[in-house]
Amino acid sequence: MDATDISRALTRITHEILEKNRDAEQVVILGIPTRGVELAQRIAAKMTEVEGTTITPGALDVTMYRDDLRLRAPRALEPTNVPEDIDGRVVVLVDDVLMSGRTIRAALDALSELGRPKAVQLAVLVDRGHRELPIRADFVGKNLPTAKTEKVQVRLAEFDGTEDSVQIEGDR
Amino acid sequence: MKHLLSAGDLSRDEATLILDTAAELLSVAKRPIKKLPTLRGRTIVNLFFEDSTRTRISFEAAAKRLSADVINFSAKGSSASKGESLKDTALTLQAMGADAVVIRHHASGAPYRLAHSKWSNGAVVNAGDGTHEHPTQALLDAFTMRSHLGDLAGKDITIVGDVLHSRVARSNALLLDTLGANVTLVAPPTLLPVGVETWPVATSYDFDASLEKADAVMMLRVQRERMNASFFPSAREYSRRYGLDVARMNRLPQHAIVMHPGPMNRGMEINADVADSDRSVIVEQVTNGVAVRMAVLYLLLGGATEGEDS
Numbered sequence: 490m491d492a493t494d495i496s497r498a499l500t501r502i503t504h505e506i507l508e509k510n511r512d513a514e515q516v517v518i519l520g521i522p523t524r525g526v527e528l529a530q531r532i533a534a535k536m537t538e539v540e541g542t543t544i545t546p547g548a549l550d551v552t553m554y555r556d557d558l559r560l561r562a563p564r565a566l567e568p569t570n571v572p573e574d575i576d577g578r579v580v581v582l583v584d585d586v587l588m589s590g591r592t593i594r595a596a597l598d599a600l601s602e603l604g605r606p607k608a609v610q611l612a613v614l615v616d617r618g619h620r621e622l623p624i625r626a627d628f629v630g631k632n633l634p635t636a637k638t639e640k641v642q643v644r645l646a647e648f649d650g651t652e653d654s655v656q657i658e659g660d661r
Numbered sequence: 662m663k664h665l666l667s668a669g670d671l672s673r674d675e676a677t678l679i680l681d682t683a684a685e686l687l688s689v690a691k692r693p694i695k696k697l698p699t700l701r702g703r704t705i706v707n708l709f710f711e712d713s714t715r716t717r718i719s720f721e722a723a724a725k726r727l728s729a730d731v732i733n734f735s736a737k738g739s740s741a742s743k744g745e746s747l748k749d750t751a752l753t754l755q756a757m758g759a760d761a762v763v764i765r766h767h768a769s770g771a772p773y774r775l776a777h778s779k780w781s782n783g784a785v786v787n788a789g790d791g792t793h794e795h796p797t798q799a800l801l802d803a804f805t806m807r808s809h810l811g812d813l814a815g816k817d818i819t820i821v822g823d824v825l826h827s828r829v830a831r832s833n834a835l836l837l838d839t840l841g842a843n844v845t846l847v848a849p850p851t852l853l854p855v856g857v858e859t860w861p862v863a864t865s866y867d868f869d870a871s872l873e874k875a876d877a878v879m880m881l882r883v884q885r886e887r888m889n890a891s892f893f894p895s896a897r898e899y900s901r902r903y904g905l906d907v908a909r910m911n912r913l914p915q916h917a918i919v920m921h922p923g924p925m926n927r928g929m930e931i932n933a934d935v936a937d938s939d940r941s942v943i944v945e946q947v948t949n950g951v952a953v954r955m956a957v958l959y960l961l962l963g964g965a966t967e968g969e970d971s
Binding site for chain 1: 961964
């Protein structure tokens with residue numbers, strides 16, 4: 490996927506979110522660090538454009554809730570910043586790549602300690618399969634069938650200093 | 662990082678990582694559910710051979726907010742008062758499966774002994790050893806200063822009082838130097854340790870001279886319980902020359918903050934009006950202490966233990 494594909498996919502996801510939820514005021518967009526936060530900002534900006542009301546995106550760091558913490562050296566924490574009360578609202582989680590589903594499980598745990606949303610939905614730029622948990626995305630930018638040994642690399646201008654792209658990289 | 666024994670062991674990157682992690686963990690205290698599941702099933706022993714309120718409660722709160730199990734041990738009312746050695750106590754704790762030991766001991770070097778012996782294989786956190794070091798206090802002080810003053814590189818920090826008996830002063834001097842701040846120790850000649858010229862600090866006997874340029878002033882408690890000789894003629898004279906009163910506080914720059922690691926002797930090293938003024942961040946230091954200790958416990962225990970690193 491190149492920059493145009495990514496932009497189109499995000500525009501479509503934005504409209505799908507609005508179509509599904511009608512009332513944009515009730516929606517809270519939360520990105521999962523690091524690239525999910527940037528994607529959440531882009532989606533929120535597009536929503537603001539379409540609806541005319543300002544949508545503030547947030548960030549939700551799930552590091553402390555991961556189930557693989559003990560398998561690696563401790564990681565640095567990313568900011569968590571939830572713009573408003575999430576009780577009774579619809580939370581849309583945004584991440585770049587969905588694979589095992591473990592990050593999303595951790596995010597659901599983290600959310601439940603912040604409040605009780607009316608519903609939680611998931612938007613991802615790329616769904617590459619290989620799920621290990623019963624989790625699915627509500628909004629998908631692109632389904633990319635991959636082998637487990639491959640790696641999906643998402644690059645965003647803000648983080649990587651290169652043009653937006655999604656690439657499958659071979660065996661490592 | 663396997664243990665936290667000395668503030669001097671931390672590189673600038675490690676210290677910054679701890680402070681940044683603490684900044685994120687500080688927000689946990691503001692949430693309705695003040696708990697993270699990160700250290701579930703891990704056991705942390707608070708091994709306190711010396712009296713403490715703040716530090717022990719702070720470590721206990723930090724461990725509990727990370728869902729670890731906490732066992733509190735204080736020398737009073739334990740077998741240590743029957744003459745049990747540190748070694749046997751440590752072996753007992755090891756047999757009970759402690760993942761980390763937070764130790765405060767009246768002997769300088771006790772945490773080092775514990776960490777480098779074969780008595781236990783858990784992580785060791787120094788919570789104050791004799792007149793040696795108190796690294797988590799230095800980290801929480803640096804955290805507090807950073808949140809008021811921004812990056813500490815080039816900032817002037819003045820530490821005043823009983824430096825000789827103060828583990829807080831030593832840890833702060835080492836950590837603040839690592840972070841790039843300029844530290845000045847102010848004390849009567851009798852209360853500066855031998856060899857202070859090898860520390861990365863400036864020293865002075867004149868408190869008044871260092872007021873105008875200080876970005877933060879840290880007052881130290883006069884540790885009467887450790888004094889076996891007369892270090893100054895009278896409490897009143899000490900207070901007049903080295904105590905922080907309102908007149909001295911008014912000579913500090915507008916942005917300067919007043920700190921004290923606690924417990925305070927009001928009227929001795931710090932005046933009550935100063936301690937309760939809005940320049941004083943003493944209560945905030947305690948709040949930050951929990952977040953900093955959470956960060957330390959997370960970084961020591963949260964990831965893979967050494968050897969199983971991938």
